[in-house]
Amino acid sequence: MDKHHNTGEPRRGRPRSEAVERQILQAVITLLEEGVSLADLSIERIARTAGVGKATIYRRWAGKEELYVEVVQSMESPSPPLPGHSLRDDLIAMVENVRRRSAAKQSSALLHNVFAQMQSYPKLWSKYHSLVIDPRRELLDEVLRRGVENGEIRAGVDLEMAGDLFVAPMLVRTMMRPDTELPGPELAERIVDAVLEGLRPAR
Structure with a gap:
């Protein structure tokens, strides 16, 4: 950026x-x-x-x-500040933002049309990724690294893959199943809790 x-x-x-x-x-x-x-x-x-x-x-x-x-x-939903109370709260906020942005694209014909056009212009699409997508992903990586340092995620986890696991279910709902109604914030909570369960240190 x-x-x-x-x-x-x-x-x-x-x-x-x-x-x-x-x-x-x-x-x-x-x-x-x-x-x-x-x-x-x-x-x-x-x-x-x-x-x-x-x-x-x-x-x-x-x-x-x-x-x-x-x-x-x-035109997109702005990214809210992270709560900062816990790893779980920060992850829920980030995954919920994915839902909000995806819902905005579904409900806005103009936004959907602009995104469809943008993907036909590699330079513009690359610029969008570098200025918008990459910083969001870097923030997610930072949150996950803090989770490892705090002992909330076990050491040795592939954090790049872990980030995909948090975000992908919401993207699948919107990109692969665009006609499926997106439920409210409870979906973000369910996704985060399910993935975190597999990433926590062994008890």
Whole structure:
């Protein structure tokens, strides 16, 4: 993740205006709602719709890929802060966020359509992963490592595989069985408890 997204510091030394950024993000959403495809979006058209100059956009985003990723983030459910009370609570919060984001994609035709288009653009899809997916996975890995250090997960567990075990059941429900209704937060609790049972140190 780059410095701009990590710290919120201005790009190229220019002051950021949240109101102008919201205006630009909304302009992209408006164009997408009107049926403009990602292929047909241009910085010129976005700037004209937002009522700003192209330079205003380029001061905030290096290119269309970064702008589109932030547009998608603005339409997704934000990641809540982790409770920090226990390994179980943090894992439930993370798995529940997967459910919320997946439910949002199911209920939003626009979001579903944008994701379908994004996957046709390898550079954009890669940028989405590096700015959105990878940091979430790194946080999950950190939570699991703390679990090992605290003795809540036995030493020697393949943490990459363990992370997959927590997230995969929710993804299967949404990607492989998209017509299945997603139950509430209790599903995240059941998944976490089932996987944790297999990862705890032997009693």
